[in-house]
Amino acid sequence: MLEALRAEVLEANLELVRCGLVIYTFGNASGIDRASGMVVIKPSGVPYDKMTPEHMVVADLDCRIVEGKLRPSTDLDTHVALYKAFPGIGGVAHTHSRHATAWAQARREIPCFGTTHADYFHGSVPVTEPLTPAEIDGGYEANTGVAIVRRLEGCDPLGCPAVLVAGHAPFCWGKSPADAVHSAVIVEELAAMAWQTLTINPEAQPISQALRDKHHFRKHGPSATYGQK
Numbered sequence: 001m002l003e004a005l006r007a008e009v010l011e012a013n014l015e016l017v018r019c020g021l022v023i024y025t026f027g028n029a030s031g032i033d034r035a036s037g038m039v040v041i042k043p044s045g046v047p048y049d050k051m052t053p054e055h056m057v058v059a060d061l062d063c064r065i066v067e068g069k070l071r072p073s074t075d076l077d078t079h080v081a082l083y084k085a086f087p088g089i090g091g092v093a094h095t096h097s098r099h100a101t102a103w104a105q106a107r108r109e110i111p112c113f114g115t116t117h118a119d120y121f122h123g124s125v126p127v128t129e130p131l132t133p134a135e136i137d138g139g140y141e142a143n144t145g146v147a148i149v150r151r152l153e154g155c156d157p158l159g160c161p162a163v164l165v166a167g168h169a170p171f172c173w174g175k176s177p178a179d180a181v182h183s184a185v186i187v188e189e190l191a192a193m194a195w196q197t198l199t200i201n202p203e204a205q206p207i208s209q210a211l212r213d214k215h216h217f218r219k220h221g222p223s224a225t226y227g228q229k
């Protein structure tokens with residue numbers, strides 16, 4: 001079942017490793033088939049060089065395993081929470097990439113210091129509130145998803161394709177698994193750039209709203225002009 005999506009999800013997971021965003025097995029990518037409501041996700045703890053499309057696990061939107069002999073990534077419930085809340089997304093990627101994770105650990109949003117950032121995010125890369133002890137104790141992974149969704153309330157998830165989970169790391173998404181990986185790569189790059197910007201000038205300020213809007217809406221929304229028709 002879902003052979004093409006299995007292959008896409010495997011490829012997205014391998015791309016995270018190739019891009020240097022994932023060491024050992026810290027990280028996971030998934031995809032959803034919206035027609036059937038089935039999520040395909042990486043299995044938990046299987047070495048990347050041994051992974052095949054058949055190892056991918058298929059689950060429904062209640063996190064029940066529909067197909068696959070292996071246990072899914074422990075973050076399945078977080079991925080599912082995002083798919084349920086954001087109907088326009090088709091893939092999710094989670095990494096502990098160094099710079100983005102450093103901002104998540106510092107519990108600081110990444111300010112929009114330049115047009116590279118504005119091309120992808122209409123504003124800062126947000127950070128969640130820390131989870132409460134009760135949220136950690138019961139349904140931790142699902143509650144991580146709830147914290148992300150709560151932080152994005154009122155925003156277009158495709159205009160803000162990642163959130164830093166406080167004390168943890170980024171969760172990123174896009175229209176497909178490959179797109180979600182693209183978001184993860186961009187967030188890591190923006191995090192490194194912002195850190196260096198503040199190192200050079202600790203007083204650096206975000207770009208103006210006019211410049212931010214110009215860059216963001218060239219690529220997103222009804223007036224987008226970027227790329228080929």
Ligand SMILES: [Zn+2]
Pocket residue numbers: 094095096168169
């Ligand atoms: Zn994690």
